[in-house]
Amino acid sequence: MKTFALCISEMFVAGASSASEDAGWEVLFDGSELTKWQFKPDGWTVEAGTMALKPGGGYIWTREQFGDFVLDLEFKLAEKSNSGVFIRTADIRNPVQTGIEIQLLDTFGKVPPDKHDCGAVYDCLAPTQDAVKAPGEWNRMVITCRGSRIAVVLNEKPIIDMDLDRWIEPRRNPDGSENKFQTAFKDMPRRGHIGFQDHGDPVWFRNVRIKQLEACCCAHSS
Secondary structure (H helix, E strand, C coil): CCCHHHHHHHHHHHCCCCCCHHHCEEEEECCCCCCCEEECCCCEEEECCEEEECCCCCCEEECCCECCEEEEEEEEECCCCEEEEEEEECCCCCHHHHCEEEEEECCCCCCCCCCCCCCCECCCECCCCCCCCCCCCEEEEEEEEECCEEEEEECCEEEEEEEHHHCCECCECCCCCECCCCCCHHHCCCCEEEEECCCCCCEEEEEEEEEECCCCCCCCCC
């Protein structure tokens, strides 16, 4: 039986290269405007077809909330830049404790990666490999959420296969290590806003689109 992450990886390679809305994709950022996003005035700007964070700009959030979906985006980091993609965030005033962060960080070449490196589910699950490109290069990330399952593919490499239902205690991971979250991940919201983090460093996004899922795309691993 295929694992969730493998199924998502195959869908990524075979899949979703077309941005056609007829195929179920909704474009969240097309390189020209930020009308589907909410953010502090003058906090983010469209710069050469990208979403660009301005100094002190704060987080940026989708106006709409999403539950089960495939999120497909590209990001670029400056040297030592730190950011994140927040998913299913119930309260944008308290994203750290009501959403799940997929870490974006310049950890190019770091081996082995840990729970705080690029592609990690922050403080909870390390990516299986370091797949981020060097600073200044564009990366493609596909995040799939389906029920309790989260998969991340970074630059065509499956790096996260997570079952939230295994995170049964607040502040603790299944391997016994501690995390910072007051709610067990199995009880985290299954629907919410998608956001990009302001961690004080330059970050750019482009080609952001989403496909909402109505049915499970593959079976759970046994």
